[in-house]
Amino acid sequence: MSPTARPRSRIQLRNRELILDAALEVFSQHGFRGATLDQIAEGAGLSKPNLLYYFPSKEEVHKALLTGLLDTWLDPLRAMDPKGDPLHEIMAYARRKLDLARDYPRESRLFANEILQGAPRMRDAIEGDLRRLVAEKAQVLTRWMDEGRIARVDPVHLIFSIWALTQHYADFDVQVRAVLGPGHDPFAEAGRFIETLFIRLLNPVR
Template sequence: MADDTAKGAPRPRTRIQQRNTEAILDAALEVFSAQGFRGATLDQIATEAGLSKPNLLYYFPSKEAIHIALLTSLLDDWLAPLREMTDSGDPQAEIMRYMRRKLDMSQTMPRESRLFANEILQGAPRMGAMLGTDLKALVDEKAALIRRWAEAGQIAPVDPHHLIFSIWALTQHYADFDVQVRAVLGPGHNPHAEAEIFLSTLFEKLLKP
């Protein structure tokens, strides 16, 4: 009788294995975002996850393997809002929705933002290939869409790639420089709400035909 499981096929993870994997990745996100890749250690990640180092190594063979797993998942999350930009809606509304999603991510995913920024500042040694393939292909696709909108007179003429870069820079600033933003604004301010008002006005004026 043939074995029901194909030879070489990975066995499904148990609940405990799934829980431990998630605990390791969440702990690694905390440690990497605070210490950077070079400053982080497996001992720190294991302690944060509530596991022994040998137990951690059962799931991931190295610090780099954990880092790559995090970055791969992060890039998929990071690109999701851009994928949702389509030609079925109003062009300006589509771009503004993307900007607001990115700003929301800066508030709800600050650790992920710092992890991504640290990797880029180091020259993207572990995700350079993904930047030149998955990310570039999607950005080029959406840049072409924005260019068609501009050529049709539906939005003002803009350089589509630099428009996307500007959205990244102006929204991610509120995650990566949160301490500075709050220090400068002082008490009694809501940086996220104020940023949404300001950036909405800025991009609406820029995009108005």
């Protein structure tokens, strides 16, 4: 019987967690093609046959990671409140995205690697849940623009720009820190810059 066909024991839950954490490290460093089950098993401290008891293939491990990651990635945008103050809601969204980049750099790199490969394992989710959520929030942004509460810009590209500016600090962390040099807090400085940039861009009175 498959371990997913009955309630999992504490040991099984712990082993799945060990496998997924090790897989996240391996996939974020080597990408899907470069990662191996042997590397994941070694990182988890388990034998390869033990790993295969929980996940029958590398594809299944990767799929489990991406499924959990997509919800993590969508939650900050879902939290944008249509009834809130526009500038506050947009800035709060940008801060949540920057916090994700700071706290989940491996997940950000995993997502970036998947996209760079053409999203073969995430295309349905991107063209489904993600596209619908962006369209929904773009309508909210457009309404705020129509009401004169924020300056008029392309709402979808506004969301893209927030993604680009925040995820850069995870995906290119080594470059950012090398250029800034010692004594800098990239995420604190980025937060101040991004807030200044978007407030000036979106302030309806210029």
